[in-house]
Amino acid sequence: MAAYHEARARGGAGLIILESSRPWADDVSASYYVDSSTDACIPGYRGVAEAVHKHGCKVFGQINHGGRIAYTHEGMHIVSHAPSMVPDHRFHCMPRVMSADYVRDIIGAFAAAAGRMAEAGLDGAELTASHGMLIAQFLNPQTNFRDDEYGGSEENRFRFVSQMIAATRQVVGNDFVIGMRISAEEHEPDGLDQAAWLNICRRLNDERELDYLNVTVGSMMGLGGSVHVVPPMFIDHAYTAPQAGCIRREVRQSVLVTGRINQPQLAEQVLAEGQADMCGMTRALISDPEMPNKARAGKLDDIRACIGCNQACIGHYHQGVRISCIQHPLSGRELMLGSHPAVTTSRKLLVAGGGPAGMKAAAVAAERGHRVVLCEKSGRLGGQALLAQTLPGRAEFGVIVDNLRREMELHNVDIRLNTAVDSALIETEKPDAVIIATGAIPYRPDLDISQDTHSVDAWQLLKDEVKPGASVVVADWRCDWVGMGLAEKLAREGCHVRLCVDGEMAGQNLQKYLRWHWAGVLHKLDVEVIPYARLYGADGDTAYFLHNTSGEAIVCENMDTLVIAQGHQPETTLEQQLADTDVEIHLAGDCLSPRSAEEAVYEGLMAAREI
Ligand code: SF4
Known part of the structure; x- marks a missing residue:
């Protein structure tokens, strides 16, 4: 954790706000979380503070109690506690009602946790009232039905947070920053809307001990609101900034805003328009820890912009493994990989394939000091990223191509388009080693599909090479972006779409916030999703699937076009030639x-480091 944050501090960040910690032993998060409920956290926080301060960067902690929003811990559901007995719609927890003594204990626990952070040398602490967490549950009349001093009137509902701020200041003293994270709008039917939060902010304005507000949106009380916790690429850049601006006009505290601000130009615009005093850029720094330094040096084209795919950052987090970035695998592996070691002997390398694997290999090998030629048989770099970017809402996927191309240019890779690598080229070029990154081609299983069925490959549709009929059945084996993306594209073009997925749900293999958002889009477009469906065959206008667990038939009649999206197979021609x-x-x-x-x-990247 210290190495991860030190890399961002070294990269020029002005302030780092650490991941949220849990101040109360019974309110655990996932199996791996930061526990600030005892003094045992102090040495760890001190290590992070020292690592970050070395580079002139400030660092705050974050303190959160989930209330009714409770993950499982070590495989089991914990007993959750909340202001009132109101279940949530994401984790499906029925909470116990907190006694007034318990409420006061939690207030003390937040203050004590902040005290530990101050003792460890952190510069501030942020109390989490965002995302429908415990503080928000007290503030919300739909989740707080108490009839004691912490419920009933608006003033009573506010008492929990007001006492918490006062208690925290008492423990940390005056030189320590206290902030609060809030959602400007929770995007949930029972959540606090923008007007409610503006009202709360007017009250927070009177809290003299509160120094700043960190404004985001969304709530983890349901699936729709959760999408905004880490908004995927479908959602506009800096979309929270106008709401932060409304809040900023109401409060005397400084306002920080987060939410798909992935480039310094965008952050500059938010500040220039007076929507915030600071911009939080989490994934931007996961994707490129050097982003602030590059911005300062005016090297904007060198910034590896986050594309909002959610795959390796929050996607890894939800799998319980260290976060990283699909574009920058060194993120989260600072201790394992560090920077790329320079080579002692420069060799000539030939990279076959200009997709993401080949481009990264070429860039890293050249950065290390090798002389690298990259050959791409088509006229464009990008491989399958070029297909992904054609889908609705996925255009940003193409940015990965721009980023990798720039990495290659910076290290003087010799890029040759329209050049296939074969034995003859290798004979001519005489490289010391070849990195084969030739990608994949569509896989078409040997199925019983009759001649009179109009069947097309997913890639043909992605490339606009064929036109589908009015009623389309998509047979989606991978359960990822191809099936959901094609279903959306075809539905938007006016087709009736049945998306038959060989898994539990559409997008099963996608990061959940992305999947949930996309499920909503497909629902609005009347796409019919049929799960547990393994393609069996087709005859005329009828497609046959096998229900994965019952073994019974799923029959899709009156179909004009069957889209075969059955994954890919490796392109091994060059490998075989050189075997x-x-x-x-x-x-x-x-x-x-x-x-x-x-x-x-x-x-x-790893192939380039091995040579
Ligand atoms: S994995 Fe995707 S969303 Fe996450 S930081 Fe990298 S580019 Fe951004």
Whole structure:
């Protein structure tokens, strides 16, 4: 954690706000979380503070109690506690009602946790009232039905947070910053809307001990609101800034805003328009820890912009593994990988394939000091990223291509388009080693599909090579962006779409916030999703699927076009050509096994480090 944050501080960040910690032993988060409920957290926080301060960067902690919003811990559901007995719609917890003594204990726990952060050398602490967490549950009349001094009137509902701010100041003294994270709007039917939060902010304005507000949106009380916790690429850049601006006009405290602000130009615009005093840029710094330094130096084109894919950052977090970035695998691996070691002997490398794996391999190998030629058989760099960006709301995926191209340019990779690598080219170029990153081609299983069925491959549609009929059945084996994206594209073009997925749900293999948002889009477009459906065959206008668990047939009649989205198979032609030669080869990405851009980029990077 210290190494991760030190990399951002070294990269020029002015302030780092650490992930939220839990101040109360019974309110645990996922199996891995920061526990600020005892003094045992102090040495760890001190290590982070020292690492970050070395680079002139400030660091705050964050303190949160989830209330009724409770993850499982070590596989079991915890007993959750909340102002009133109102269940949530994401984790499905029925909470116990907090006694007034328990409420006061929690107030003391927040203050004590902040005290530990101050003792460890942190510069401030942020109390989490955002995302429908405990503080928000007290503020919300739909989740707080108490009839004691903490419920009933607006003033009583506010008492919990007001006492918490006062107690925290008492413990930390005057030189320590106290902030509060809030959602300007919770985007949930029972959540606090913009007007309610503005009203709360007017009260917070009178809290003299509160120094700043960190404004976001969303709530973890339901799936729709949760999407905004880490908004995916479908959602506009800096979309929270206008709401932060409304709040800023109401309060004397400084306002920080977060929410898809992925570039310094955008942050500059938010500040210039007076919508906030500071911009929080979490994923921007996961994707490029050096972003602030590059911005200061005017090297805006060198910034590896976050594309909002959510895959390796929050996606990894939800899997209980260290966060990273699909474009920058060094993130989260600061201790394991560090920076790329320079080579002692420069070798000539030939990279076959200009998709994400090949581009990353070429950039890293050249950065290390090798002389690198990258050959792409088509006329464009990007591989499957070029297909992904054609889907509705996915245009930003193409930014990964721009970022990787720039990484190659910075390290003088010799890029040759319209050049396929084969034995003859290798004979001419005489490289010391070849990195094969030739990607994948569509996989078409041997199924019983009759001649009179209009069946097309997913890639043909993505490339606009064919026109579908009015009623389309998409047979989606991978349960990822291809199936959901094509369903949306075709529905928007006026087709009736049945999306048959060979899994539990559409987008099963996508990060959940992205999937939930996309599920809402498909629902609005009347796409019919049929889960547990393994493609079996087709005859004329009828497609047959096998229900995965019952073994019974799923029959889709009156179909005009069947879209075969059954995944990919590795492109191994070059590997086979070189198999019996003494050419040194390294493989990366889909040519090993078709997966996603994350594995491709990681394996490209690792291949380049091995040589
Ligand atoms: S994994 Fe995707 S969303 Fe996460 S930081 Fe990287 S580019 Fe951004």
